Every structure is written in C-alpha cells, then in structure tokens.
Amino acid sequence: MPLSAEVESLSVVIEIGGMPVRLNTTDPVFLSMLHDRYSGYISSSVQAEIEFEVDLSPRATPDPDADVSVTSCSGRWTLARGDFHAEWEPAARRGKIRQSANPYSIDCVLRILHTLILAKQGGFLLHSASAIRNGRAFLFAGVSEAGKTTISRLAPPDVTLLTDEISYVRKDGEGYRAFGTPFTGELAKLGENVSAPITALYLLAKGNENRIEPIPSGEAARSLLANLLFFAEDEELVQRVFHSAFEFVSRVPVSRLTFFPDARVWELIG
Amino acid sequence: MSRLYIGRNPRVAARSIDGEMMIMSGRDSTLFTLNKTATILWQAADGATPLDQIVDQKICTEFEVSSADALKDAETLARELASHEILEISEQPIAARRSSGESR
Secondary structure, eight states: OOSSOOOOOEEEEEEETTEEEEEEESOHHHHHHHHHHTTTOEEOOSOOSEEEEEEEOSOOSSOTTOOOEEEEETTEEEEEETTEEEEEETTTTEEEEEEOSOHHHHHHHHHHHHHHHHHHHTOEEEEEEEEEETTEEEEEEOSTTSSHHHHHHTOOTTOEEEESSEEEEEEETTEEEEEOOSOOOTTOOOOOSOEEEEEEEEEEEEOSSOEEEEOOHHHHHHHHHHHEEOOBOOHHHHHHHHHHHHHHHHHSOEEEEEEOSSGGGGGGOO | OOOOEEEEOTTEEEEEETTEEEEEETTTOOEEEEOHHHHHHHHHOEEEEEHHHHIIIIITTTSSOOHHHHHHHHHHHHHHHHHTTSEEEESSOOOOOSOOOEEO
16 A cells, blocks of 8 residues: 555646646646646647646735735745745746635736746736727727726727737737736636737726827826736846836827717728 | 935836826835826936936926026925835946846
C-alpha cells in the first residue's frame, strides 16, 4: 500500500492579449470552471509566458475585506486582496496564487497581472468598451454609468465586440492595437478574442443627440489617466504608465462622443 | 533672511501638453495640473537658482506684481507643491543629483 498518493496536476493556458498564462491546479472542478469562465481564451499552446500554481485554500488572507495591494520587492510582485494572495517572479516567469475555488479572485489576479505586463510594454488596461468595425478598433471610455454597456448593446451585427468593460491596449509599432478580453461588465458577455489597430478613443457622455467633438489634448490625457486600471504601488511603473498615456493621446485621436441611447449612434462610428 | 532653493522631486512624472503641465505622484498616482505660476516654478526649479531670483526673472516679468509680494506668494506656492511632494525646498542649493523624469 503506497504511503502517499501522487496528485494529478491539471493545467489550462489562458491567452489574453496574446500573452499565454498557464494555471496549474489539482482540482478538476476548478479547472472545469476556468474552462467555462475563459471560453474563447483557452489556448492550446504548450508554452506559456508565465506559469502559476494555484493553491485552493479555503481562506487566502487573515482580513477577508482587505483592499487590493500590489507591491514589488527584490524582483517579486505580491498581489493581494481579502480573497487572494499571489506572488509572481517575472524573471523566473513563475508564480503562485492562493485563493478559494471561485472565478472572481482569479479574474482579479489576471487583470492585475496584465496591467503589470502591459505597463512595461507601453500599454495598459482601460475602463472602456471596445469594438472592431471594418478592421479598425474603437474604444469607448467612461466611468460606471457613462454608457459602455449601452453602446456595446447597441452595436450592429457587423461590429465585433472586444469588451464592454475593460479594454486591452498594446503598443503596436507606431500605433496601438486593441485586443478582446474576457473581462465583462453588465453585458456579461465575453469579448471576441481578436484584435485590430486602434483608430479612435471616444469619451462617452449621454445626451439628447449624437455628436462627436474634438477635445483638447490636456483633457484627453487627463480623461485617459482617470480611466486607466493600475494597482501597483511602484514609482517606476507609475511613471511609465503616465508617459504611456501621453504617448497614446499623441498618436490616437481622442474625442467626446455624446449619444442618445439608440442604434443610430453607430452611424457615426467606423 | 535665508534664501530658498527649490528642486523637482525626481519621484514624480511630468509632462507638458498644450501649455498645461501635468504631474503624477509616483507614490500614490495622484494627478496634478499646475497653473501658470506653478508651472513657472516647476520649470525653473533646478535646485541651484534661488527662489527670489526665479521670482525676479520669471514671475515679475510675466505678471504686474511687486517683487516682495511675488516672492511671498511664490514661497507659499512652493511650500504647497512641496507638501504634495512635487517640489523639494531647501535653504541650501539642492545638489543636481538626479533628473526630473520630465518629458515633453
């Protein structure tokens, strides 16, 4: 009779923004949940850029209500919230995540991870809906209730929705490219896992008519910065993200899109 | 009365866009947009030029204000910017020990 049983290691590669991340677990139910949650973003790639061991402990941290904390020390990132604790060593391309078997914690870890990866590359995650029309990507930024989900819901059939909540923006040569994300808002529908060059960023405002107005560069930069997702308490990365925002507004037209919530707004786009 | 010297905090990121100077704290990501006078102070804050000289050369030539009043206001403003860790203030020249991180 064996003294110990070998535990089968199960894994899944989730590829968002062209960045494959492998998650290893020993729990087949959790693995199945990941397959369902990230459907469309599961990669068949054997090689992953980053690999995490997921430890499904019943309780991740002593304070279940603790806010997000993202800190770096000696080349190791620590990502924590009341419901998870994760560590990531970029040089080793490995990390570990401790959380309970729920989809929300891993989703937050992945969002934070991608903000860190993108910050180094001149990109970012943005509170915005995004969509592709005629091979070009359009971003629709705004705080909660600004209309991200509404404009996504109103999109005609020839529009490919990338997300109704969190846009994935990567630098691409002299321009930028938007990728689909599984990070959903009220629409609760995963974006398509495709990408396209970004043609415009619209700052959303609801009104009685549909119109697009240019806005001054300073206001564009301020608005972009206000809608960026960034969690790390790290001076170097904060400075990088700050400069990335200015680079973006110097290369991508930013306008205010005031819209009345019906499908006609899409006549102005694309 | 001792002279004051002002230097840029290297732990912030700064950008000038369409004449607006924006600064972000690297510590807590707070974004500041500087007014015209604060922008003049920021741009002149080399750590080596005394504040009174900055006021005489950059502020009194720009605004119709007496040197004494301008210096008093500039000191108040510089201390406020220092309280947000945008500027550093010293009664000694601040060594040119770092760059500001500013890009234009």
